[in-house]
Amino acid sequence: MSTTSESPQRNTRQRRAVAAIMADLEGFASAQQIHDILKQRGESVGLSTVYRNLQALADADLLDALRNDDGETLYRRCSSGHHHHLVCRVCGRTVEVEGPTVERWADAVAEDHGFRDVEHTLEIFGTCGDCAS
Amino acid sequence: MSTTSESPQRNTRQRRAVAAIMADLEGFASAQQIHDILKQRGESVGLSTVYRNLQALADADLLDALRNDDGETLYRRCSSGHHHHLVCRVCGRTVEVEGPTVERWADAVAEDHGFRDVEHTLEIFGTCGDCAS
DNA sequence: GACGGATTTGACAATCGTTCCCGGCAGTAG
């Protein structure tokens, strides 16, 4: 067994920079967008490093990740615990939503068909009020 | 406005071959897998053509498409109308499921937050009874 | 059945997000 935090993690400037960006960011953003933001702020970080750190943060459940229609992986700081997202497809603004009913429904459906180890993905996309104007 | 069927579609051997494969196929499969199947059956079809025809079929709502974790797009012949999938992550067996409750919930949540033009994605993954043994 | 214009095909190059590699840099324990 590995202890839950098997992390001889080092506190590097790059790691701090990425974490800082994600702490401020409101909606979902791609690795490349975050890389660009860092460059603009002068805290340049290598693209590979941005990818690595985002994945690490996501693995540690400090970020949520989802894929958009273009196949890009988007990241966002999120509350812990199981939830889903309502995302504006224009500006990226995101609302975390929970739906106990949905959770129960999904599990029930799966069980009815004899499936085990069930998990599900659910995202809602739309255009937010501001962007609709 | 384009009329719903703006399709001067030609009835080519390749188009028939792809459609035939999809008609038989039980689970979801990637464009490359379908390309391989065609090759095995001797009805060789160019990879680009397989991609094009699958997309065309999906656009015509004759196939459902979804992306797996590896970023590949998978296709499957499905009934028309809005529905979701319960997919075995081992053998790919797929069950189409409907959940009017979920649909209403998703739309309501989006509306509560002022979102328009709402759509959603929902897939359930698990291990089917046969594969669990 | 042959003809001609439009569509489709297919081999190959190009794209694009992401991952891999590896020499060099920089936290960190002692």
Next chain:
DNA sequence: CTACTGCCGGGAACGATTGTCAAATCCGTC
């Protein structure tokens, strides 16, 4: 301070998908 080791960066590699464009194929028409 020193040594150890993980981390960084940038450039090559990857893999799914899309674009290109001449050649092949359809299909309505003659």
